[in-house]
Amino acid sequence: NAGVTQTPKFRILKIGQSMTLQCAQDMNHNYMYWYRQDPGMGLKLIYYSVGAGITDKGEVPNGYNVSRSTTEDFPLRLELAAPSQTSVYFCASSSRKGANEKLFFGSGTQLSVL
Amino acid sequence: QKEVEQDPGPLSVPEGAIVSLNCTYSNSAFQYFMWYRQYSRKGPELLMYTYSSGNKEDGRFTAQVDKSSKYISLFIRDSQPSDSATYLCAMRAAGNKLTFGGGTRVLVKP
Numbered sequence: 220n221a222g223v224t225q226t227p228k229f230r231i232l233k234i235g236q237s238m239t240l241q242c243a244q245d246m247n248h249n250y251m252y253w254y255r256q257d258p259g260m261g262l263k264l265i266y267y268s269v270g271a272g273i274t275d276k277g278e279v280p281n282g283y284n285v286s287r288s289t290t291e292d293f294p295l296r297l298e299l300a301a302p303s304q305t306s307v308y309f310c311a312s313s314s315r316k317g318a319n320e321k322l323f324f325g326s327g328t329q330l331s332v333l
Numbered sequence: 334q335k336e337v338e339q340d341p342g343p344l345s346v347p348e349g350a351i352v353s354l355n356c357t358y359s360n361s362a363f364q365y366f367m368w369y370r371q372y373s374r375k376g377p378e379l380l381m382y383t384y385s386s387g388n389k390e391d392g393r394f395t396a397q398v399d400k401s402s403k404y405i406s407l408f409i410r411d412s413q414p415s416d417s418a419t420y421l422c423a424m425r426a427a428g429n430k431l432t433f434g435g436g437t438r439v440l441v442k443p
Contacts, residue, residue: 223376259341261421261433262377277430309376322431324376 221245225310225325232300232332240295240328242310250313251293252322253277253285255306262309268293300332336360339422339434348443352409356422356434359403363424363432366398368407371419371436380420381407412441 226241244251249270254262264277268287282304284296293312297304307329311322339356346352354368364385369377381396383389383405389396397406405424409416422434 259435261335261337261339261435262423263433264430311376320431321379321382322377324378326374326376 223310223312223323223325225308225328227328228326229329230331232297232330234300234302234332236300237296237298238300238330240297240308240310240330242293242295242325243291244293244310244312244323245291246312246314246323247290248312248314248323249290250315250320251287252311252313253283253293253295254309254311255279256309256327257306265295265308297330302332304330305332306330334359335435337422337424337432337434340437341435343438343440345440345442346412348412348414348441350412350441352407352412352416352439352441354407354409354420354422354437354439356405356424357403358405358424358432360424360426360432361400361403362426362429363400363403364427365425366396366405367423367431368394368396369421369423369433371421373418377421409439414441414443417441 223244252267253265266285268274310325337358366383368381370380371377386400393410395408419436421436
């Protein structure tokens with residue numbers, strides 16, 4: 220019962236470097252999300268996907284890209300890392316969109332850009 | 334002004350006490366209200382879900398929604414050290430994205 224798995228757990232990047240945060244779920248969920256969590260600021264939606272091949276922007280998409288080639292995987296790409304992208308990143312998935320949608324979160328990736 | 338306001342805490346209580354948490358919001362279109370619990374270095378997990386105004390009880394947890402005051406609450410009875418975590422409120426309007434509060438850190442001391 221893995222649920223939502225995120226890798227890596229921690230990463231330090233230099234300004235201008237690129238990296239991909241991996242997210243995989245084994246619950247056959249159609250909906251997947253990427254959030255960032257800054258201290259005291261709540262979770263902000265970066266990108267989301269309603270199924271394989273379909274993605275859309277959230278509140279704070281600038282500086283990020285996503286792809287969804289399979290139901291299971293939803294990687295988040297940072298092309299030119301900036302200090303403002305220092306944050307904790309959470310991937311989440313759900314089986315349905317609607318009033319009582321229940322999100323299942325991964326354990327997060329703590330990213331520092333120096 | 335943030336759309337959802339939540340006191341960051343920390344809120345420190347002795348074991349067995351009632352923990353009282355709340356959020357205020359400005360968007361009158363919010364209809365669906367949730368509380369998530371987040372342990373240190375873990376992702377949030379859904380604790381309670383409430384639609385519109387009213388109360389909902391689940392074991393030691395009670396969620397209340399007062400739409401007229403734009404105010405929601407979560408009460409934890411007989412608090413345990415294992416309840417020490419950050420509690421995030423979240424809410425949405427019909428068909429819209431979920432908006433999270435900043436979270437309140439709770440410490441339950443044995």
